[in-house]
Amino acid sequence: MADNNLHPVLRVVWAIAGGVLVGVGIALLVLPGPGLLLVFAGMVLLARAVPALHRHLEPVRFRAMQAAEESVSSKWRIAGSTLVGLGLIGAGIAWGLVSQLPFSGWSTGGSLIVSGVVLFVLLGWSHRRLQRLRAAHQ
Secondary structure, X not given: OOOOOOOHHHHHHHHHHHHHHHHHHHHHHHOOOOHHHHHHHHHHHHHHXXXXXXXXXXXXXXXXXXXXXXXXXXXXXXXXXXXXXXXXXXXXXXXXXXXXXXXXXXXXHHHHHHHHHHHHHHHHHHHHHHHHHHHHOO
């Protein structure tokens, strides 16, 4: 439930954090990464700042959970996601070490590495969630 009695400064903090997460999530809808889950997390924060947005959470949550289940629905999808995660981490190391690459440095490399680690964390979370759902239906 949205909190209508938030301090105005806290409301602004929630709105900025939610907006950043939604923006990054939208970018990750076309880039490798957990786009829908970040959009959902951003929407949760935005709904705390703007109570009128609370009614839009359920459709986004449903689609994000559906995408999380689909990402681990087959061994091929898991293998593909694992390769993308390893590629992101490898690219991050390369961008951090090789100064001849465009935008080289540890800021770019670090963000790629963090993206790869986040992908693995979400992949593991999605796999455990799907296993629990399957066990509950048996």
